[in-house]
Amino acid sequence: xxxxxxxxxxxxxxxxxxxxxxxxxxxxxxxxxxxxxxxxxxxxxxxxxxxxxxxxxxxxxxxxxxxxxxxxxxxxxxxxxxxxxxxxxxxxxxxxxxxxxxxxxxxxxxxxxxxxxxxxxxxxxxxxxxxxxxxxxxxxxxxxxxxxxxxxxxxxxxxxxxxxxxxxxxxxxxxxxxxxxxxxxxxxxxxxxxxxxxxxxxxxxxxxxxxxxxxxxxxxxxxxxxxxxxxxxxxxxxxxxxxxxxxxxxxxxxxxxxxxxxxxxxxxxxxxxxxxxxxxxxxxxxxxxxxxxxxxxxxxxxxxxxxxxxxxxxxxxxxxxxxxxxxxxxxxxxxxxxxxxxxxx
Amino acid sequence: xxxxxxxxxxxxxxxxxxxxxxxxxxxxxxxxxxxxxxxxxxxxxxxxxxxxxxxxxxxxxxxxxxxxxxxxxxxxxxxxxxxxxxxxxxxxxxxxxxxxxxxxxxxxxxxxxxxxxxxxxxxxxxxxxxxxxxxxxxxxxxxxxxxxxxxxxxxxxxxxxxxxxxxxxxxxxxxxxxxxxxxxxxxxxxxxxxxx
Ligand SMILES: [Zn+2]
Numbered sequence: 174x175x176x177x178x179x180x181x182x183x184x185x186x187x188x189x190x191x192x193x194x195x196x197x198x199x200x201x202x203x204x205x206x207x208x209x210x211x212x213x214x215x216x217x218x219x220x221x222x223x224x225x226x227x228x229x230x231x232x233x234x235x236x237x238x239x240x241x242x243x244x245x246x247x248x249x250x251x252x253x254x255x256x257x258x259x260x261x262x263x264x265x266x267x268x269x270x271x272x273x274x275x276x277x278x279x280x281x282x283x284x285x286x287x288x289x290x291x292x293x294x295x296x297x298x299x300x301x302x303x304x305x306x307x308x309x310x311x312x313x314x315x316x317x318x319x320x321x322x323x324x325x326x327x328x329x330x331x332x333x334x335x336x337x338x339x340x341x342x343x344x345x346x347x348x349x350x351x352x353x354x355x356x357x358x359x360x361x362x363x364x365x366x367x368x369x370x371x372x373x374x375x376x377x378x379x380x381x382x383x384x385x386x387x388x389x390x391x392x393x394x395x396x397x398x399x400x401x402x403x404x405x406x407x408x409x410x411x412x413x414x415x416x417x418x419x420x421x422x423x424x425x426x427x428x429x430x431x432x433x434x435x436x437x438x439x440x441x442x443x444x445x446x447x448x449x450x451x452x453x454x455x456x457x458x459x460x461x462x463x464x465x466x467x468x469x470x471x472x473x474x475x476x477x478x479x480x481x482x483x484x485x486x487x488x489x490x491x492x493x494x495x496x497x498x499x500x501x502x503x504x505x506x507x508x509x510x511x512x513x514x515x516x517x518x
Numbered sequence: 519x520x521x522x523x524x525x526x527x528x529x530x531x532x533x534x535x536x537x538x539x540x541x542x543x544x545x546x547x548x549x550x551x552x553x554x555x556x557x558x559x560x561x562x563x564x565x566x567x568x569x570x571x572x573x574x575x576x577x578x579x580x581x582x583x584x585x586x587x588x589x590x591x592x593x594x595x596x597x598x599x600x601x602x603x604x605x606x607x608x609x610x611x612x613x614x615x616x617x618x619x620x621x622x623x624x625x626x627x628x629x630x631x632x633x634x635x636x637x638x639x640x641x642x643x644x645x646x647x648x649x650x651x652x653x654x655x656x657x658x659x660x661x662x663x664x665x666x667x668x669x670x671x672x673x674x675x676x677x678x679x680x681x682x683x684x685x686x687x688x689x690x691x692x693x694x695x696x697x698x699x700x701x702x703x704x705x706x707x708x709x710x711x712x713x714x
Binding site: 224260261270 | 556596600
């Protein structure tokens with residue numbers, strides 16, 4: 174078989190993504206975001222996200238076909254994110270993908286959104302395909318997960334994940350405390366530039382020796398958020414720049430420390446950083462610095478492929494086709510808490 | 519042939535035309551995403567045709583519980599794109615009104631609320647709107663026509679309703695669900711205090 178032409182649909186959170194790939198080559202990546210509609214609520218509202226997915230569905234598919242300059246009949250397979258994510262949002266993409274697959278008589282792959290974030294890395298302009306095994310640190314408004322990926326089609330292990338808030342959520346909440354707009358990440362990044370990251374020593378969640386026994390690679394940002402709130406409430410003359418910089422430093426420190434530890438313990442000299450929070454300047458810089466110290470190769474897919482998108486779903490689908498993995502049965506359900514071991518439903 | 523889909527109550531899919539009617543349906547109101555693909559495949563197989571026999575798609579726009587309702591509309595949009603055929607959106611109550619000259623169709627939309635539409639001589643003249651069981655019983659306007667209480671919506675009937683409306687020259691281009699309710703969401707009203 175020549176390289177498979179696959180269309181991927183992503184609707185797990187607030188981005189409606191449709192991507193088209195031919196093997197490891199990106200042909201189209203169209204995203205419609207409902208982010209602005211959530212801003213007034215300070216976080217993603219599931220029903221608003223689901224309504225927006227349905228509205229954006231037809232337009233994003235049509236735009237992706239134009240961008241890739243292909244016809245639906247040309248496709249070899251359809252892929253769709255089946256979880257984890259918001260159930261009502263996922264169902265829009267899954268309902269569409271199933272009907273599209275039947276209408277075209279093509280196989281359908283219901284795939285894991287998180288593994289899709291790793292799959293995005295095969296779509297690189299430099300042609301340097303992802304090397305495995307790799308540790309993957311996936312950080313966004315919806316998830317904070319540390320994975321060990323031995324085989325993109327067959328073997329993904331969860332090393333740890335957040336036990337409360339996702340890192341992106343913590344950025345949103347702290348931004349609100351500081352009177353900064355939603356989404357918080359870019360704004361905290363902006364004001365932190367003028368701040369001292371060591372001005373305030375905020376806690377590092379789950380890094381004490383006793384935490385490491387059961388939560389070695391897990392994350393917790395809820396205590397950090399509370400510590401920032403307490404600091405802001407009890408301090409006169411709060412320097413927003415210092416708070417932003419010190420908060421960001423705590424998040425970046427914990428994320429990168431655990432990710433690098435995972436690489437060292439599992440003897441894996443590669444780390445992939447994915448998810449929307451990969452856009453955060455300090456997290457990128459500190460990850461790069463610590464990886465370099467330990468001779469770990471750091472890979473960060475282009476930003477448009479780090480945030481939620483359909484191309485990463487298509488890329489994972491194409492990989493499964495190439496590897497001869499059988500398609501999903503048509504009766505699969507969405508799974509809002511799909512474990513990473515389930516690469517394809 | 520028309521492929522009709524309604525997920526405003528259970529999941530119902532029908533293929534109608536050329537003297538063939540195939541229908542696959544369940545009144546399960548919790549698993550639309552699981553059934554939708556299987557049912558579309560089944561009505562095609564039962565009719566002995568391939569997907570290219572479908573010349574138009576009709577989807578029920580509700581009212582009904584949102585999560586399931588969207589599954590059917592999304593599927594209809596995608597199928598129509600896949601075959602490059604037109605798609606028509608029809609209020610789901612129209613399906614229940616088929617065969618009744620004048621009636622008030624009433625369906626349960628959860629949270630102790632009912633949705634209703636009044637039809638006079640086969641044409642929707644009022645609604646869809648929300649009410650409660652008590653208000654409905656006391657409303658003389660709503661009670662002037664016989665009540666059709668529907669717990670399921672048939673996609674085959676939806677296709678029939680669509681054909682009647684297409685004949686009448688109605689515009690069926692909108693695919694926006696008949697939500698009748700704003701999303702549940704409260705704007706963030708600032709951070710909570712954590713110190714006493
Ligand atoms: Zn994601």
